[in-house]
Amino acid sequence: MRVADAAAAQGDAMLSTIGLGSCVAIVLHDADRRVGGLAHVLLPSESLAQDRTNRAKFPGSAVPMLLEQMQQLGARPTRITARIVGGASMFGALLPAGGLQMGERNLLATRDALGKARLPIVGEDVGGGHGRSVFFHIETGEVQVRSMVKGDVVL
Secondary structure (H helix, E strand, O other), X not given: OOOOEEEEXXXXXXXXXXXXXXXXXXEEEEOOOOEEEEEEEOXXXXXXXXXXXXXXXXXXXXXXXXXHHHHHOOOOHHHEEEEEEEOOOOOHHXXXXXXOOHHHHHHHHHHHHHHHOOOOEEEEEEOOOOOEEEEEEOOOOEEEEEEOOOEEEEO
């Protein structure tokens, strides 16, 4: 999956995205129905983009879009849990002190979107100054996070 992309699938499928820096991967899962969704969001709000047509680009529109896609596959919102990955400050030393960096802003917007949708966050690997890749196995619900700094972490 690419930056500003999202997909839902079920059963013995895997969704993945690589190269998360300040971007955030939002992983949603209905374990009972074995339905999952993954979005690679780029920006915290539409006000920061010239092109606002891609719903997967922003947490506030990516979360409802994933929920719609997952429900079409049989998921029930009351059973869906969330995991989040990314939101790193990749170039923190180059930015002025005191302000929120893009990774932090993406994390705040993601938490807000998940809260509005009443989706509990059951796992996360966020922040820091390193990139990550995500491999989501829908059948089992396992989310593998791979990075040069931490190696492989399972959420």
